[in-house]
Amino acid sequence: MVSRDQVESVLGRIRPMMQADGGDIELVDVQGNTAHVRLTGMCAGCPSAHMTLYMGVEMALRDEIKEFEELVVV
Amino acid sequence: MRSPASFSPDNIVVGHSARMRAIFDFVKVVSKSDSSVIITGESGTGKEVIANLLHHSSSRRHQPFVAVSCALFSENLIETELFGHERGAFTGAIKDKPGRFEMAQGGTLFLDDIDDVPLSMQVKLLRAIQNRTVERVGGTRSINVNVRVITGSKRDLKKMVAEGNFREDLYYRLNVLPIVLPPLRERREDITVLTDFFFKRFARARGVDAPVVSPAVRYAFSRYRWPGNVRELENSCERIVQTCTCGTVRTGCLAAGVLFGAGDPVPAPAAAELTIGEPSAVSLDDRLREVESNLISWALKVSDGNKSRAAELLSIKRSTLGDRITRCGLQDHAHDADEAVPATADPAAPLAVSA
Numbered sequence: 001m002v003s004r005d006q007v008e009s010v011l012g013r014i015r016p017m018m019q020a021d022g023g024d025i026e027l028v029d030v031q032g033n034t035a036h037v038r039l040t041g042m043c044a045g046c047p048s049a050h051m052t053l054y055m056g057v058e059m060a061l062r063d064e065i066k067e068f069e070e071l072v073v074v
Numbered sequence: 075m076r077s078p079a080s081f082s083p084d085n086i087v088v089g090h091s092a093r094m095r096a097i098f099d100f101v102k103v104v105s106k107s108d109s110s111v112i113i114t115g116e117s118g119t120g121k122e123v124i125a126n127l128l129h130h131s132s133s134r135r136h137q138p139f140v141a142v143s144c145a146l147f148s149e150n151l152i153e154t155e156l157f158g159h160e161r162g163a164f165t166g167a168i169k170d171k172p173g174r175f176e177m178a179q180g181g182t183l184f185l186d187d188i189d190d191v192p193l194s195m196q197v198k199l200l201r202a203i204q205n206r207t208v209e210r211v212g213g214t215r216s217i218n219v220n221v222r223v224i225t226g227s228k229r230d231l232k233k234m235v236a237e238g239n240f241r242e243d244l245y246y247r248l249n250v251l252p253i254v255l256p257p258l259r260e261r262r263e264d265i266t267v268l269t270d271f272f273f274k275r276f277a278r279a280r281g282v283d284a285p286v287v288s289p290a291v292r293y294a295f296s297r298y299r300w301p302g303n304v305r306e307l308e309n310s311c312e313r314i315v316q317t318c319t320c321g322t323v324r325t326g327c328l329a330a331g332v333l334f335g336a337g338d339p340v341p342a343p344a345a346a347e348l349t350i351g352e353p354s355a356v357s358l359d360d361r362l363r364e365v366e367s368n369l370i371s372w373a374l375k376v377s378d379g380n381k382s383r384a385a386e387l388l389s390i391k392r393s394t395l396g397d398r399i400t401r402c403g404l405q406d407h408a409h410d411a412d413e414a415v416p417a418t419a420d421p422a423a424p425l426a427v428s429a
Binding site for chain 2: 013014016017018020021022023039042043046047048049051052053055056057059060
């Protein structure tokens with residue numbers, strides 16, 4: 001089981017930079033080994049930003065949390 | 075052989091760093107000569123760009139520029155690639171084929187990845203460069219070649235010579251005019267101008283206006299390590315221009331690798347070791363000075379000697395840092411942000427390229 005804190009610590013590494021740009025990545029929920037996040041602010045409507053988020057953040061989470069399975073953007 | 079990309083000396087960004095300016099000044103000087111040039115630098119630092127610039131600034135500029143990566147070919151193939159072969163030299167050799175040396179006749183031959191040339195081939199290369207003649211595989215006649223040879227290497231050839239992986243005689247033959255290209259992380263002051271240049275270029279190619287770049291993106295770019303150097307920066311800019319939907323580059327546009335890389339804390343300084351064992355007298359003052367000296371050295375190192383940045387890292391005032399540097403006797407390692415590297419720095423001197 002992945003904890004909220006584990007996911008937050010990974011997201012925390014990129015959050016300051018996203019916030020500096022008027023955006024954020026919000027952790028909505030962690031269910032089992034799946035995390036639900038929401039992109040807010042400036043980049044929320046950008047399909048490219050969603051792609052970046054899906055691929056890059058999911059990969060980073062899998063790298064750092066062994067049992068992590070899936071990132072769902074809601 | 076690489077595709078002959080269109081090249082114009084005007085399409086080159088020099089950057090503000092003293093190191094790159096020194097290199098470009100040196101290129102201007104040596105482009106007039108015919109001596110061998112060896113360009114050392116990590117992958118993506120622009121070895122081929124410099125080779126191209128050398129060729130286009132020389133009197134050979136109207137003759138061919140042939141670039142070939144020696145890493146592309148197997149041990150057997152590289153000989154026929156460079157020297158060509160005669161019909162019937164081996165199965166499948168159905169006609170005569172000139173090698174790269176002949177194709178560069180009158181011009182410049184850029185042999186990249188020279189560090190990947192096997193030892194057995196190195197002696198043949200030495201002969202060709204020394205005698206200015208080549209013999210095609212399966213042929214007997216010597217063909218005179220008038221080419222200027224420029225080589226590129228990602229490893230320090232001198233070290234390879236010491237390890238016995240590179241012939242000393244070839245090394246000295248090639249190492250007449252050495253140019254060492256610094257990795258991008260060692261000339262971070264150039265990242266901004268390079269970023270703007272690439273954004274403009276890719277935007278023009280796509281027929282859109284150059285995007286506005288947010289300060290957070292600039293910050294991330296300046297913190298990231300760029301292991302792939304300028305090539306990686308160029309690719310990042312291309313990707314962003316192709317995917318940006320709003321005309322402003324924000325952190326959401328960045329590849330997550332860059333974001334995470336930039337968000338990583340700077341490597342922490344090594345902690346002063348405390349010896350475990352017999353309790354003995356410890357001078358607190360000496361110990362504290364040691365810790366202070368270590369931390370200041372670390373901060374200066376990771377900020378490339380920039381005192382203002384180092385002071386920021388240590389959460390002290392810039393002026394306080396100056397006093398402490400003097401107190402710790404670290405003066406030699408630091409320089410001010412606005413202080414340029416001495417212009418007299420010999421660009422030919424190795425500028426330390428990490429392998």
